[in-house]
Amino acid sequence: MTESGPEYFFIIASGTAILMLLVTFIIAFLFIHQRKYFEHQRKLAHLDAKYQEETMKAQMEMQEKTLEYVGRELHDNIGQILSLIKLNLSNPEPEQIRESKGLVSNAIKDLRALSHRMNLNWANEISLIDFIESEAKKIRNIGSFKVYFEQHGQLSIENTENKVVLFRIIQECINNTIKHSAAEEISFTIPENQHLVLKDNGKGFDLGEVERGSGLVNLQQRAKVIGAELLINSKPGEGTRIDIYLPQNKA
Amino acid sequence: MDSITLAFNTYFSFLTIACLLSVNLQSKDLRINLLRFLMIYTFLSEVLAVIFIMLFQNNIIINNIWLLIVPALFIFIVSSEINCLKKPVKGSLSIIYVGFAILNLLFFEGLHTFNAYTSHFGVLVVLMLVFFKFKEYFDDPSSDIVRDPLFYFLIALFFFYIGGFLVNIAINYLIEINMNIAVQLLVIRNIVNCITYSLFSLALIIDYFNRKKLSLTSAT
Incomplete structure (x- = not known):
């Protein structure tokens, strides 16, 4: 069996060249796809971060609204009751003291209601x-x-x-x-x-x-x-x- | 030992390793199980082919039966993974191939001649499907192909069929000019086979590690 001659080398050379071509195709494919894959992953992470950011923003807004509501309740309701109690206690007659007791009970009841509403308030709202x-x-x-x-x-x-x-x-x-x-x-x-x-x-x-x-x-x-x-x-x-x-x- | 024997022995070593891996690495994935079956079947075919050569000086029958079964399964595995093909098309491709191979085996080229028509038909269908899947991978940047066993399976098919196809053409052409050089091309064919079975083995190993990772994640 002759293993020399120009034909033999031509065959070996073209076989190697074709093999290299196929390998290059696969490497190029893998390289381009991986680049696209990492780009996609980066974009996903960015989208996720942006969504979390929007959620945070919405939560902050909700928190602000809740605080505003609590402030208003404290000022308009409990604050008023406490002022009345203070007025009553400046002249401590038995009648005023009885009335103040009733007002304190009301204030406690209102505070409890407010605290209960606060827990699931955002979902109720x-x-x-x-x-x-x-x-x-x-x-x-x-x-x-x-x-x-x-x-x-x-x-x-x-x-x-x-x-x-x-x-x-x-x-x-x-x-x-x-x-x-x-x-x-x-x-x-x-x-x-x-x-x-x-x-x-x-x-x-x-x-x-x-x-x-x-x-x-x-x-x-x-x-x-x-x-x-x-x-x-x-x-x-x-x-x-x-x-x-x-x-x-x-x- | 001449270069052809050396190349064949090397290929046989690679195939034996692939077969051992197939026996040991079990999977729940149908396509991986089919791949395991293919590697074991190919190994047994090669052993039987060697025995046939010793007994009858010819192993064409074994080759023709291999050609009837294995490309049909390759077609089934790859087509089932291609999203752009409709279900009836996916199902019928393997059946058409098997039908063609049986007709060729019985009525055209016969059992005792190498079924070149079947081989070339299989090459065309498998390569078409492989390119379809490569295109899908290319268009879908979210798929992590490095960890996908199917990707290595596709590369293996790509080498096996393009390489095998070109080698077959070159052999057929050179037989007329210089028989000795034509025979030498079997060395290249065996190198392509080594690459193919290494990549099949890699697909099995990657599937094994993917499942191991998944079970660890589930456990935690």
Whole structure:
């Protein structure tokens, strides 16, 4: 077997050249894709930070409103009662003392009521629709998504604690959309009473591939706790739709 | 030992390592399990091919049966991962390939001649699917391809089919001119095979570490 000659070297050289070409293609592909991947990760982190910032801003606003409310209550109600007590005590007749006792009891009752209202005050103050609109506004403020809000029905939930859980569910859905969907459009629709639809036109995912114990299962369990039903519908390349059915109010 | 024997032995060592990994690294992922089956099957085919050569001076039958099964599974694995293809298309590609291979085996080239038509048809379909998937990877910056076993599987197919295709063309061309050089090209074919089975093994190892990481995350 002859292993020399120009043909042999030509074959070896062209084989090596083709192999190098294929390797270069793969390396170039990997290099460009990794650059895009890191850029995407950076953009996601930025979007997440911006959303957190908007949430913080909203929380601060809410806190300011609450403080304003507390200040007003203290000044207009408890402050007035204390002034009256002071007036009564400047002339300590038995009648005035009895009246002052009654005023002190009123002041204590009002303070207790104020403190109780303060705990879940922010959730009481805001309606579900207003909350969803404010979340939509926050996402719009990020500037990377087209956000739509459409309302054809009403949403309500009985207990304030349940309302807070529902707020958290909606926020988590939004967070997931921002972080993972790579969507351009996000829509919030209330097609009928007690039915909320969150939809995006992102890359979607295969529901069959989602591991048990993941965030989505957790969301569904939390919804069940408050008597709601959360349905997730997604296919790769076709975006994601989340339907939240709230419990019907007892008439 | 001449260069062809050396190259074949090296390839056989790589294939044995890949086969051992396939036996040991179990997975819940269907595509990884298919890949494990393919590597074990290829190893057994190669062993059987050596025995056939010793007994009958010819191992074409083993090659033709390998050509009937393995590319069909490659097509199934890759097509099931491509989002832009509709489900009926994904399902029918492997069936069309197997149908074509059986027809060729029974009526055209036959069992005792190397099924070149089937081989080239398989090359075209697999390469088309590989390029589709590469395009999808390229358009989706959110996928972490370095940790995706399928990416290594695709690179392996890319080398195996482009390399194998070019080598086959060169062999067919050179047989007319210089038989000795044509035979020497088998060295390049075995180098391509080594790259292919190393990458398949890498895909298995990455899948194993991904699952290990996932189970650690779940535990915490």
